[in-house]
Amino acid sequence: MRVKKNLSLHIGYVLVGSLTLLMLVSLIYTPYDPNQMFPDERLQGPSMEHWMGTDNFGRDILSRVMEGAQTAFLIGALSVAIGLSFGLLLGSMSGYFGGWIDELIMRLIDAMMALPGILFAIVLVAVFNPSLTITIIAIGIMSVPSFTRIIRSCFVQAKEFDYVKASKAKGATHVRLMYHHILPNSLSPIIVAITLSFSSSVLAESGLSYLGLGVQPPFASWGRMLKEAQPFIAATPSYIVIVGVVITCMVLGFNLLSDGIRDANARK
């Protein structure tokens, strides 16, 4: 039982680890310049010169996938940071104070959730023009509701614990109780939420970029690579398959990691 459960954690580590490595390597080395075009070698399948083949402009797909990893990790990290900060603020106030503050914040969160995931991001991009910054902000805001709910439930539970009641009786201030006592004790569900949110931000980014509303050139993005590959699906299916597999591995990796961490904590 123990080994079986840890398997998802291990697979998660391997997938996320190798993609992180790929991203780090791309900072100093890519096989070719990601934007260099080889007009005579367009739309080739995998070969010894181009391990993942070439795209419709004759660019090396492996190099572009590596550069796309930077974009994916950048957007993932920054949007999680945005979602976590707002989620922490709203969730802790909502769970700690309860009452009308809780009611108001929860209705705001319900309202945000009524705009299904990507729709919210699409609206933001529609109002402002698509760019890397807007993509990060949009995906970040998209993840606020789930962070808020998780952190709120941690705070609602923790309020009843003896150590919290004891510090309260000793005269600890609200801020001290919230961020010195309750928060450090709620870390593990928050870590699970962070890994999960990372994977949904990768999915959201690829969807937005596929629609042409996400990351704009010159940044390479996996989602936009799929958009560019779509017309050539019959001629070079390997292009679409490879990029999709990379996105799936990234999302799967973070999902398994979050599952594994949750199971590991539950067993303690």
Added chain:
Amino acid sequence: MKRLTYKLLSSILTLFIVTLLIFFMFQVLPGNPAQIILGIDADEAQIKQLEQKLGLDEPLTTRYMQWVQGIFTGDLGESLKYQMPVIDVLKQRVPVTLALALSSLVLTALLAIPLGIFIAMKQDKWYAFVLNLFTQLGIAIPSFWFGFLLIYLFGVKLGWFPTFGYTAWSENPMQAIRSFILPSVAIAVSNIAVVVRYLRNTILDQTTMDYVRTAKSKGVKDHQVMSRHIVRNAFIPVLTIMGMIVADTIAGSIIIENVFALPGLGSLLIQSITSRDFPLIQALVSYIAIFVIVINIVIDLLYRIIDPRIKKKG
């Protein structure tokens, strides 16, 4: 009854906040909307005229009230691109999205429920991990990429289904159904995986309950315990995620309609963003949000009817 009133009141509050959010999101448009719509070549008189037409010269609160009223009366102004009332543009597109969402939901229910029960029953087998990994894979795969794979395999290679576009129901019902199959599958995959995992967890939670032990010690056969006792109880929590599934289905159809070139609300949304047709975008987004909230209220009501215990508690 008290809980039901509370639920309805809080849903109305949510609706109010949603309309505020959407209204003000479109107010923060950088620059003058009339100027943006007309472009930099527009002269002063044209801008004034459009401002009046869009009601931009009224105070903010009046405009908000008028806009909310418009949502309910269906008077949301004219689409800038199509030069006709927004509501008429929407009416043309709704059937496609509705058909797509419904067929994908039906597919989800038909496949996810038996699969979830099956996987829950096989949890102690050595290959359980592989089954669970498949459900994880279903969640991780980008739906539009899965759509590409379906197009390549069943459209390009095998030629069983059209690769894109759509035939109206009135023209050829068989062809219409065929053009919906691949996109519905693409949307349903992640939802199926989510429901299967959720159902498996709730079934596994139920198997440790006292009533299961009682039934088993009474000599009820295993499959009867499963079908008559466990599954019935396991379904109730699954209903609570139905609202999320519906929202995800709509979000999924926004992307998938673009993959398969289906003329529904999703492809309309992306087109209207490209052409900066703000009255149309605003109307689309509002109606989708209201639809999701209403669906959630309906599911909450259903939930009470199915499980009488909740009524007593409230």
